[in-house]
Every structure is written in C-alpha cells, then in structure tokens.
Amino acid sequence: MKVFVTDCEGPITKNDNAFELCCHFIPKGEELFRVLSRYDDYLYYVEKRQGYQAGTTLKFVFPFLLAFGITEEKMLDFSLRTLTIMPKAIEALRSIRGVMPVFIVSTSYAPYLKALCGILGISMEQVFCTSFDLEGIEFTERDKRALRELAREIASFEVPQDLTHERALKIWERLDAIFFKGGLRYLEGLLSRIETVGAKEKARAVKEVIKRTGSSLQEVMYVGDSITDFEALRDVREGGGLSVAFNANRYALEVAEVACLAEDLYPLAVMAYLFYRGGKEEVLKAAMDWKEVPLLRKGVPSEWLSEAKVGIISKENVAFWVLESESWRKRIRGVKIGELG
Missing domain, CATH: 1.10.3870.10 (AF1437-like domain superfamily)
Structure with missing residues (x-):
C-alpha cells in the first residue's frame, strides 16, 4: 500500500x-x-x-x-489564532487522501497539531508529534x-x-x-x-507507519523541509521510496531525491498521484520535465497545476537547489522563520 x-x-x-x-x-x-x-x-x-x-x-x-x-x-x-495554512493545502491533502493514507510526522507541540488537524479533518491517530x-x-x-x-x-x-x-x-x-x-x-x-519527535523519532515514526499499513519503504512518499527530517528523508531514499524536500533548507536538500519549490501544495498532490500510479520512477520522469503539457498527458487534473520548480537533486546540483530553495523558503514563510534550521 x-x-x-x-x-x-x-x-x-x-x-x-x-x-x-x-x-x-x-x-x-x-x-x-x-x-x-x-x-x-x-x-x-x-x-x-x-x-x-x-x-x-x-x-x-x-x-x-x-x-x-x-x-x-x-x-x-x-x-x-495564529495558524497559517499553505494555500491549497486542504484541497491537496483531500486529493491525496483519496488515493492513499496520509500521516503527519511533526516536531511541533501537540496543541498545535490538534488545532491543525481539526481544520484538516485528519485524526490525531495519524499524527506523530511532540507531547508533554x-x-x-x-x-x-x-x-x-x-x-x-x-x-x-x-x-x-x-x-x-x-x-x-x-x-x-x-x-x-x-x-x-x-x-x-x-x-x-x-x-x-x-x-x-x-x-520530542526529532530527527530520530521521525525516522522511527516512518517505520511505525509501515508497520501499521503493511507497507514497505519503497511505498512511502516522505515530504520534509528541515534538519529534523534528515534521517527520515535519508532512510526513505535509501529504502527505495520517494523523498521530497519541499521549500527546504540545506539539511533536507542534502539527503532528499527530489526538490520542490512551490507557493501552494498542489505540486505535492501531483507527485502523490504519479507515485500512486507508477511509483518513484514515474515521479522522477516527471521531475525531469516538470511542465504543464507532459503532466496533463499523464492524467494530472488541470486544476492541480500551479507554479513550481521541481527537479532531481544530485551531488552536482545540490548547491544550486540550496541557493534557490532557501531563498524561496524565506519568501514563502518569512525571513525570521525561513532562516531557522
């Protein structure tokens, strides 16, 4: 699954x-x-x-x-009072949940996740977060x-x-x-x-998700953006799954396989759709030519297509993606938050 x-x-x-x-x-x-x-x-x-x-x-x-x-x-x-959801996050996650289970693995405090999940309609049973x-x-x-x-x-x-x-x-x-x-x-x-659900606990959470769903690492699409996602991104990539660095900093980009820079969440819905249909290889093929016409030919709904920069990360281009993504990250989330590890 x-x-x-x-x-x-x-x-x-x-x-x-x-x-x-x-x-x-x-x-x-x-x-x-x-x-x-x-x-x-x-x-x-x-x-x-x-x-x-x-x-x-x-x-x-x-x-x-x-x-x-x-x-x-x-x-x-x-x-x-302060919750700020990414544009199209509710719609994108609803679309993803239509084809596969969605789990949230977060270092954030539990009250924050309760506030968010109440809006998203996601059960806290599908959430791993910092508790006290x-x-x-x-x-x-x-x-x-x-x-x-x-x-x-x-x-x-x-x-x-x-x-x-x-x-x-x-x-x-x-x-x-x-x-x-x-x-x-x-x-x-x-x-x-x-x-705390830090880097090691996030990696353990992925293993727990696999155990619950009867899946394998190859069947996991993991999305992260910071140092706490380092181990989960690395483990999923090494296990044959799809690891995506979304508006990420250098720590996540160094271990992820795909970089995604976007102003809303629909590009992740596109990746999830392709991953569901053809696994990681289908997403990697699309990442090499992330344009409207090729994506439409793959059956992606036109309303999911929004501005995004998507590409495969390699040793040769990781410095480029770090420069691009960290700049994008600060623009989307603000400089004060974007600079944090």
Whole structure:
C-alpha cells in the first residue's frame, strides 16, 4: 500500500509554532529561541553528539515557556489564532487522501497539531508529534524567577555565524552546563516531561507507519523541509521510496531525491498521484520535465497545476537547489522563520 508521510510546518503550514510561542510569551523570546536553535544545529550536525537528536530545541525552550505562564490551553488558543495554512493545502491533502493514507510526522507541540488537524479533518491517530505531561509539576515562584533570569542570559548570547568559532564554543559550553550537567536542580525533571519527535523519532515514526499499513519503504512518499527530517528523508531514499524536500533548507536538500519549490501544495498532490500510479520512477520522469503539457498527458487534473520548480537533486546540483530553495523558503514563510534550521 502506498502511503504519504509529511512534516507539518513547511509543507502544510507557514508557521514555526514553537518560535512564535517564544516570541509571544517570553521577553526577548526570539533571541532565546534562535540561540537554542543554533545550539541544536551544532550538537546534531556539527559535533554529531552521540544519542542526540535534532529537534531538541522544543525541549530546551519548554521550561522557559512554563516559567512565563504558558499552559496547554494557552498553547491551543494561540495556535488556533495564529495558524497559517499553505494555500491549497486542504484541497491537496483531500486529493491525496483519496488515493492513499496520509500521516503527519511533526516536531511541533501537540496543541498545535490538534488545532491543525481539526481544520484538516485528519485524526490525531495519524499524527506523530511532540507531547508533554504537565500534571503534578512542582514549580515554585523561586524556580520560575531563576528560569526567567536564565532566559535573559541565554537571549543575550551573540552566536557567530561559524558554529565552531571560539566564541560559539564558549556559549555551547555554558549551555551544556545548563542542560546536560545539572545546572539547575529542577530542570531535569521539567525536561523529562516532554517527549520530542526529532530527527530520530521521525525516522522511527516512518517505520511505525509501515508497520501499521503493511507497507514497505519503497511505498512511502516522505515530504520534509528541515534538519529534523534528515534521517527520515535519508532512510526513505535509501529504502527505495520517494523523498521530497519541499521549500527546504540545506539539511533536507542534502539527503532528499527530489526538490520542490512551490507557493501552494498542489505540486505535492501531483507527485502523490504519479507515485500512486507508477511509483518513484514515474515521479522522477516527471521531475525531469516538470511542465504543464507532459503532466496533463499523464492524467494530472488541470486544476492541480500551479507554479513550481521541481527537479532531481544530485551531488552536482545540490548547491544550486540550496541557493534557490532557501531563498524561496524565506519568501514563502518569512525571513525570521525561513532562516531557522
């Protein structure tokens, strides 16, 4: 059975919900999130720390959100008010669901996915996302004050562009002391309350989808756009499935097989239709000549055809696709979100 598995933020929505939550609820939350996001990139992509998974930024920022008064109800309300769905996402996903099961694998917090799935009409049983348990948390005012002060400290860090620069390494050393060496007595307990779906968990989620549906990696179409999709995109490609980098950054483009730059979701519906009919090879053939007439000849409905740049990624052209896609990504989602890993 063919299955469609996609990330949420990027392919389906324009949001970065955790970033937006930090900006709204935490003073200098944008700066705080950016520092911790780059720390996340460093640990996973540069240092390649054993056992670490990309996407842990959402675990790092969670105690600070709690210290500034976030609740599950506030997260859900904020998500419903700020949710920005990609154009034609509802229609495209409805078309895809007509031919194969759709699963969402996201690093985003569960309240955000609940808000989205309520609009899409997709069951949360078909969603893998970051979850947390706030019941019984003992969180004193003194603890909250300490975390607020720590948030101010982290937000003040100025991370160089080079993540291995001496100044950057000193910042990473300080963050290691905070998050991994018992810097605060209660922080470990708070961090244990959140289960992030990062890079490794996304790859495991794909395996779980295969198990549930009785499919194989060859029958999986996976769509991702960032560093947390790195392992899932790689595994699907190596397993013979279709891996698509949609409005992606360099991390996703380095391991995906097909690049797709689009202003709406219909190009993914086209790929899913072709994948359903003829597997990966049918999509690769179309990607080599992604034009209206050839696609119509393949039976693609005319209303699905919209502006898009689609092509096969190779070692020779990946630099081109990184330049094109990261520029496109910032234009579609905004510079602040588009720059995040």
